[in-house]
Structure formats: C-alpha cells, structure tokens
Amino acid sequence: MTAALRGSTMTFIHQARSLDRSGRIGVVIVGCGYWGRNYARVLDELPQSYVAAVCDESLERLGAIATAFPTVPVTNDLDQALALPGVQAAVIATPPSAHLDVATRCLSQGVHVLVEKPMTTNSADAESLTQLADECGLTLMVGHTFVYNAGVRKLKEYVDNGAIGRLYYLYARRTNLGPIRTDVNAVWDLAPHDISIFEYLLGSAPEWVSAIGASLLCEGNADVGFVSLMYPNGIAAHMHLSWADPNKTREVVAVGSEKRILFNDLDPLERVRVFEKGVSRVAEEPSTFGEFTFLQRDGDILSPMVEASEPLKNECEHFVECVRTGQRPLTDGRAGQRVIEVIEAIDESVRANGVPKGVPGTKGVPGAFAAPTQEVVDASPAIAAH
Numbered sequence: 001m002t003a004a005l006r007g008s009t010m011t012f013i014h015q016a017r018s019l020d021r022s023g024r025i026g027v028v029i030v031g032c033g034y035w036g037r038n039y040a041r042v043l044d045e046l047p048q049s050y051v052a053a054v055c056d057e058s059l060e061r062l063g064a065i066a067t068a069f070p071t072v073p074v075t076n077d078l079d080q081a082l083a084l085p086g087v088q089a090a091v092i093a094t095p096p097s098a099h100l101d102v103a104t105r106c107l108s109q110g111v112h113v114l115v116e117k118p119m120t121t122n123s124a125d126a127e128s129l130t131q132l133a134d135e136c137g138l139t140l141m142v143g144h145t146f147v148y149n150a151g152v153r154k155l156k157e158y159v160d161n162g163a164i165g166r167l168y169y170l171y172a173r174r175t176n177l178g179p180i181r182t183d184v185n186a187v188w189d190l191a192p193h194d195i196s197i198f199e200y201l202l203g204s205a206p207e208w209v210s211a212i213g214a215s216l217l218c219e220g221n222a223d224v225g226f227v228s229l230m231y232p233n234g235i236a237a238h239m240h241l242s243w244a245d246p247n248k249t250r251e252v253v254a255v256g257s258e259k260r261i262l263f264n265d266l267d268p269l270e271r272v273r274v275f276e277k278g279v280s281r282v283a284e285e286p287s288t289f290g291e292f293t294f295l296q297r298d299g300d301i302l303s304p305m306v307e308a309s310e311p312l313k314n315e316c317e318h319f320v321e322c323v324r325t326g327q328r329p330l331t332d333g334r335a336g337q338r339v340i341e342v343i344e345a346i347d348e349s350v351r352a353n354g355v356p357k358g359v360p361g362t363k364g365v366p367g368a369f370a371a372p373t374q375e376v377v378d379a380s381p382a383i384a385a386h
C-alpha cells in the first residue's frame with residue numbers, strides 16, 4: 001500500500017464531510033502515535049476545525065487510527081494529505097528528528113504549521129523554519145502545551161499582580177520511569193516544558209545555565225539532567241529532569257517574598273497551592289547599620305480555583321484562531337528557537353561537567369565565571385606562592 005490506506009473512499013469521505021464543514025479549518029495530523037491521537041481527538045471536537053486527514057509513515061498506526069476515527073481519511077503520503085480540499089493547517093507530532101523535514105514540506109505547500117516540542121533538533125533549523133514561515137506569511141506555532149495550562153496561568157497571575165511579592169526563585173521537577181525516546185535525550189524531551197513555563201512566567205530567557213547529566217539506561221543518551229538557570233534580575237531556577245525515576249512528578253514551585261506557590265499538574269483537586277508563608281529581613285531598632293533579624297510569617301495554605309480546561313484544547317483553539325486571524329502565536333517559532341538555544345547551552349555545559357554556558361542573545365555568563373584568560377593562568381602560581 002503506497003498512498004491512501006483506504007484508496008478511493010478517502011476522497012469520498014472527505015467530500016461527504018466537507019458539505020457541513022464550510023468555514024472550518026481543515027487540519028492534517030502528521031504523526032499519529034501517543035500524542036498525535038490527542039490532537040486528532042481535540043481538533044475534531046473543536047467547532048472551528050476538523051481533521052481533514054491523518055498521515056503516518058506506519059501502516060500499523062494508520063490501521064489503529066482508522067478504527068478509532070472511522071470517518072477520518074488516513075494516508076502515509078504527506079503530499080496527498082496536504083493536497084486535499086479544505087486543508088489549511090498541519091499539526092506535526094512525529095519524533096523530533098522528522099520535525100524539520102515535515103514542517104518545511106507543509107510550509108512550502110502553503111499550509112500553516114503547529115509543530116510539537118522540541119521544535120527541531122538544533123537552533124539553526126529552528127531559525128530557518130521561522131524564516132520560511134515569515135516569508136510565506138504563514139502561522140508557525142510550537143506545542144509548548146504548559147503555557148496553555150490553566151494551573152500555570154494561575155501561577156502567572158500571582159507573579160504578574162505582585163501577590164507573590166519579590167520573586168526569589170523557581171524550580172521544576174519532571175520525572176518518570178520512561179517513556180524513553182531514542183532520537184533525543186531526556187533534556188531535549190522534557191526541558192522544553194519547563195523552559196517555556198519559566199519564560200512565560202518571567203518574560204525572558206535565562207542568561208546562562210549550568211548542568212550535569214547522566215546516561216543510566218541508554219548509553220550515550222542522557223536520561224537524567226540537573227540544570228540550573230540564571231535569569232535577569234538574579235532570579236535563579238532549577239530543573240530536575242529524568243525518565244529513570246521511579247515516580248512521576250510534574251511540579252513547578254515559585255518562591256517569593258510573600259508567598260510560595262506550588263503547581264502540581266498531577267493533583268486534579270489542588271492543581272495550585274498557595275502557601276502564605278515568608279521570611280522578612282527586619283533591621284533591629286537601635287542597633288548598628290547592617291544588623292538584621294529575620295521575621296518568619298506563617299499563614300494559610302490556599303487552593304485557588306483553577307479553570308477546568310484541557311491544556312491541549314486551549315493550545316489548539318489558539319492555533320486555529322491564529323490561522324484564522326493571522327495573529328502571531330504566543331508560542332511562535334522564535335519562542336521554539338529560544339528554547340532550543342537554551343537546550344544547546346545545557347548540552348555544552350553537560351559536556352563541560354557543569355561549567356556555566358551563556359545563552360545566545362542574552363548578557364551571558366557574568367565575568368566571574370568566564371574562562372580564565374591566559375594572563376590569569378600565568379599569574380596563578382605567583383598567587384599560590386603567597
């Protein structure tokens with residue numbers, strides 16, 4: 001079987017459905033494994049879109065899709081899927097190593113693209129995709145799903161309206177036993193979520209990173225990473241990423257002067273918890289300048305109302321709206337590229353056993369961490385002699 005899995009019925013089904021689908025955006029799902037199936041379900045449920053076809057290189061996967069979505073045309077021929085009438089957009093949920101090729105083919109055929117994270121496997125490819133989309137006047141969005149998560153949005157409210165006080169630091173734990181991927185390591189697979197959450201909360205990329213990683217299960221492919229990131233204004237962040245951990249965790253904690261806020265995506269009842277606790281530094285009255293005491297404040301633990309909405313549905317609604325209006329997506333190609341640049345800096349730091357590495361387009365590593373100049377190296381024995 002080379003083209004349409006269901007041969008001539010494919011066109012027939014599409015024409016029959018298009019009668020009552022006028023005005024809706026036809027979307028091709030490319031890559032319909034674990035995650036692509038969710039896109040197929042959501043985009044077919046949205047009133048503004050419909051799944052025009054599913055394209056996967058695996059005939060076995062297509063067979064499963066044909067059973068689950070009996071009225072959706074399926075094919076292993078991307079050009080055929082993109083040429084169907086009504087197709088305006090494509091969602092790419094293939095493994096990352098295929099993102100560049102598939103996205104380039106879609107954009108070149110005038111089709112808007114939502115590509116999964118990580119956008120590409122290097123920043124040069126991410127830049128060229130963004131340029132291509134801009135030249136063609138097409139929407140290019142990256143599936144940084146957590147930016148569309150109501151719990152993360154609630155956390156951002158506390159940061160933006162100042163209720164958290166001065167934001168001191170952030171940390172994230174994203175661990176599980178698998179799923180283990182073969183074309184990217186755990187950092188490339190998991191870090192895009194937390195880097196995009198941190199950027200969403202802080203409005204900027206980190207200036208430098210320092211990271212160590214370990215290959216425990218797959219030789220040469222790190223399955224655990226401990227990453228520190230420094231953001232502007234001295235806001236520190238940390239990510240613990242692993243697919244070799246016994247427990248599944250999906251947490252982000254923001255610690256501020258007034259509150260400490262926990263986002264736990266795995267807690268359906270209390271997705272966000274706000275701890276009204278803090279420590280203030282208070283100058284002692286008649287004492288000399290520079291003397292302080294610390295005042296501990298204990299308080300309530302609150303569970304604010306978090307809208308019950310599916311993050312992927314919010315993301316797809318935003319994509320369809322951007323395709324319809326030409327509005328630039330919140331997580332556009334540049335946002336995808338920035339995430340890749342941070343991951344490339346993390347890779348560099350891991351290779352250098354944790355030496356801090358600057359992120360392109362930012363102030364980078366402060367002088368104190370810069371590689372020693374030759375003068376400093378030459379001077380060091382003399383310093384040691386003192």
Ligand SMILES: NC(=O)c1ccc[n+]([C@@H]2O[C@H](COP(=O)([O-])OP(=O)(O)OC[C@H]3O[C@@H](n4cnc5c(N)ncnc54)[C@H](O)[C@@H]3O)[C@@H](O)[C@H]2O)c1
Nearest residue numbers: 031032033034035036056057058061093094098116117145
């Ligand atoms: N945003 C999120 O929360 C989230 C969650 C899971 C996965 N993802 C991302 O989604 C993507 C897919 O992950 P998955 O877990 O579904 O993987 P998967 O292996 O389950 O599915 C990938 C599918 O793509 C198909 N495929 C491979 N190359 C192809 C090509 N060139 N053309 C057409 N089909 C092709 C495979 O046959 C397979 O069916 C990855 O980029 C992953 O990082 C994102």
